[in-house]
Amino acid sequence: MHHITTTSLPATARQTSSQPTSSQLHPDLKFALKCYVHSWIQQQAAPRDPSLSRFSFDTYRLVRGLERHGFRRGQAVSLMRTINALLVDATLTIRSEMLTKTELENQSYKMRSELHELRSELSLLRQNDTSTLKSLSEQLMVDIESLTQKFNESATTLKTEINLDMNNRKAEARETASDADMQIQEIHHKLILKLADLKTHIEATKMKTTRTVVWWAIGSFAIIMGLDWVLPTAAL
Structure with a gap:
């Protein structure tokens, strides 16, 4: 006290x-x-x-x-x-x-008792959780193995389908390439014909233009010569 x-x-x-x-x-x-x-x-x-x-x-x-x-x-x-x-x-x-000493001892004993009970409950919960986790882990492993097998089967099927599709694409590509070569050759032949026709047309146009220029030059020369002859005569 x-x-x-x-x-x-x-x-x-x-x-x-x-x-x-x-x-x-x-x-x-x-x-x-x-x-x-x-x-x-x-x-x-x-x-x-x-x-x-x-x-x-x-x-x-x-x-x-x-x-x-x-x-x-x-x-x-x-x-x-x-x-x-x-x-x-x-x-x-x-x-x-x-609090008195007796009350403190009672509170301490009660607390120790509650802690012991809590420890027991936690231990039981831990054991139950361990069993549950083990069961879930085993079931999860079974599910993983099943999914792995299904995945392998799906991958094999998909690989086969992809190879088949690739072969079909290659065949179509070869056919398309042959058709393209034929079309290119046909276009090339048409271009050669067009170029020949264009060349002929250019040569004809060139000859026509040359004749026109020559006749224009001759006419101009004749006019000039006529003027030279007419003008002196008119002056006399």
């Missing part, structure tokens, strides 16, 4: 007024006191040496601190007693909420 100890004040600090109640305190002061108590409880709840079984509360230090902040000695002592009462009440509240 933890206890609260107080440090006694000097003789000069024992001139106190009556302890004020919480209803007589200013709201801001009540809030400051609650903050101080909360901070003190958190400090005391921190991990510490197990050999220490008492909470320490230096009343003299608190009174001096309040005096440094403008409180009179009587006010400071009254506030110290109020804080002491609040701390005692908070400590009793914490103790009432703490």
Whole structure:
């Protein structure tokens, strides 16, 4: 059990007024006191040496601190007693909420029992899952072998069909090539005939053009000669 100890004040600090109640305190002061108590409880709840079984509360230090902040000695002592009462009440509240050793042992035993039961259930589930997985694996292997056999058969059939189709395509290609060669030869023969006709036509056109040019030149020369003969005669 933890206890609260107080440090006694000097003789000069024992001139106190009556302890004020919480209803007589200013709201801001009540809030400051609650903050101080909360901070003190958190400090005391921190991990510490197990050999220490008492909470320490230096009343003299608190009174001096309040005096440094403008409180009179009587006010400071009254506030110290109020804080002491609040701390005692908070400590009793914490103790009432703490589990006893028997309760802790019962909770620990219950937890160990539940953990053991959970471990057993997990082991059973693991065994069941292992058996199920083994059965599924065997069935999966059978399905894989069946699918592999079907795939090989399908691949063989497809390969045969592809080879047959390729042979047919090659035969059709050879026939198409022969027809194409014949068509090319026919087109080549027609082109030769067309070129011969075109060459003959060009030669005929060339001869006709040559005759036209010659006759045009002769006519022009005759006209020029006639003009040369007529013009001098007209001048005389």
